């Protein structure tokens with residue numbers, strides 16, 4: 001039996017669509033602000049694999065709540081990793097492009113130096129380090145720009161704003177790979193199964209949709225596919241001030257995931273059309 005931390009989040013919901021028989025622990029059953037309770041819930045469930053799809057994901061709010069974000073994104077995954085290692089079962093943990101500083105234009109490899117720009121990135125990095133330090137069978141899967149038909153994400157924000165406005169100003173100097181939560185869920189399941197058979201594949205991997213684009217170009221494709229008449233103006237990050245700094249270069253080198261697990265970068269435009277279909281938008285003819 002697979003145990004999933006998370007129930008209402010984007011990736012958790014897509015896992016539920018693929019493995020409804022898994023055990024999903026929501027906030028009521030396992031609050032990540034109580035790491036010991038998460039470890040206890042894991043031990044009690046005695047699963048064959050664990051996927052952590054829950055996290056503190058409010059990037060700007062984290063600047064004012066770093067201690068809480070670090071307990072949820074740092075200490076809780078560490079406690080889960082300890083309990084999973086005790087049981088000898090694979091632990092798949094999801095992390096983020098925001099652990100990097102975003103310098104340059106080259107894709108970041110999994111072993112590239114980290115340097116988070118904000119509290120959310122630091123809290124996620126703390127989780128990675130805690131999971132790695134345990135040394136159990138694990139995969140840390142860094143992904144980026146997660147979108148789906150559920151929950152809050154950039155696609156849903158653009159559909160809402162694009163229906164209300166004739167034009168939007170969107171940052172064009174942040175570039176990365178939009179990634180559908182459904183594609184992440186499928187990757188996590190494949191990784192968990194392979195790790196059980198081949199624990200030597202433990203490590204840190206990257207997974208993001210292709211090709212890399214700016215948020216502005218991503219918005220244009222969303223409006224194009226959804227048939228919304230909303231012009232997009234490119235702006236620099238400096239013209240869109242936010243509490244948290246975000247990396248300019250979020251490109252992730254995903255080649256080691258392909259080599260170890262045979263998982264390719266999905267075409268995000270294709271995944272986007274599935275999301276729009278789920279949301280009831282007529283696809284572009």
Ligand SMILES: NC(=O)C1=CN([C@@H]2O[C@H](COP(=O)(O)OP(=O)(O)OC[C@H]3O[C@@H](n4cnc5c(N)ncnc54)[C@H](OP(=O)(O)O)[C@@H]3O)[C@@H](O)[C@H]2O)C=CC1
Nearest residue numbers: 008009010011027031032033054055057094096143145146
């Ligand atoms: N969203 C993105 O753009 C990106 C996400 N990631 C990573 O991917 C993973 C999945 O993210 P995603 O599906 O988008 O997340 P969402 O923001 O959609 O959902 C987060 C989930 O975590 C749960 N959660 C938050 N705080 C707690 C808590 N204290 N105790 C228990 N559960 C809690 C939420 O529960 P509730 O509904 O009760 O609040 C929700 O189910 C995370 O590790 C995230 O860091 C990586 C890159 C980009």
Ligand SMILES: Cc1cn([C@H]2C[C@H](O)[C@@H](COP(=O)(O)OP(=O)(O)O[C@H]3O[C@@H](C)C(=O)[C@@H](O)[C@H]3O)O2)c(=O)[nH]c1=O
Nearest residue numbers: 057059096097098144145146154169170171215240246
């Ligand atoms: C609504 C809006 C956003 N933006 C910008 C702000 C930001 O740089 C970018 C995307 O906005 P978001 O609020 O979706 O960004 P954000 O929530 O920071 O997205 C991040 O979430 C965390 C959890 C991750 O791990 C990252 O991979 C990434 O997906 O678009 C505009 O330029 N104009 C707009 O009108």
Ligand SMILES: [Mg+2]
Nearest residue numbers: 057059152153
């Ligand atoms: Mg967001």
